[in-house]
Amino acid sequence: AQRVTQPEKLLSVFKGAPVELKCNYSYSGSPELFWYVQYSRQRLQLLLRHISRESIKGFTADLNKGETSFHLKKPFAQEEDSAMYYCALSRIRGGADGLTFGKGTHLIIQP
């Protein structure tokens, strides 16, 4: 079965410092990978997906199939980036089997 691992439960960095949220996955096929974010008192929302190769709010993530990783990075953290971040995997395009989420990383940006 597929699995998503986010090794850090909590990550605290200073404003302006680089941020890297780690995500590793296990799945034998070719999954789609996503990052979701949940700001305080808001709903879970999609941040970015690997197939679109976008940069959203300064965040990027590259799928490394060799290392089975999909780490989320931002060169200069901002206070508004403080939130809960979840890495998620879909086994098939379309995802009728739903998303498999990691346990999440709570990112705190200190002023």
Place this chain on the structure above:
Amino acid sequence: ETGVTQSPTHLIKTRGQQVTLRCSSQSGHNTVSWYQQALGQGPQFIFQYYREEENGRGNFPPRFSGLQFPNYSSELNVNALELDDSALYLCASSLAPRVDEQFFGPGTRLTVL
């Protein structure tokens, strides 16, 4: 355009009881997925409904069942509640069975005593 809504916001039940949670999908969306999020965990996929039919299911027992109505709203029913069913239940809607275009609701917090 209204977003995904869920009711009730909070619910307390006792072990062995049955519960029904409701979800109204975003306008124009025909697919609803349900997730269970236990404290300190990521959401876990329960099942998905597309055009009133179950379209996929995660690793949950049959006492978790659902319905989707012609207006695409959905219900999640849980029978014989157990203490471990205490969690936040999220629904997400999408225009088609695509996880990359789904929008989440605020969730229903279920506590089983």
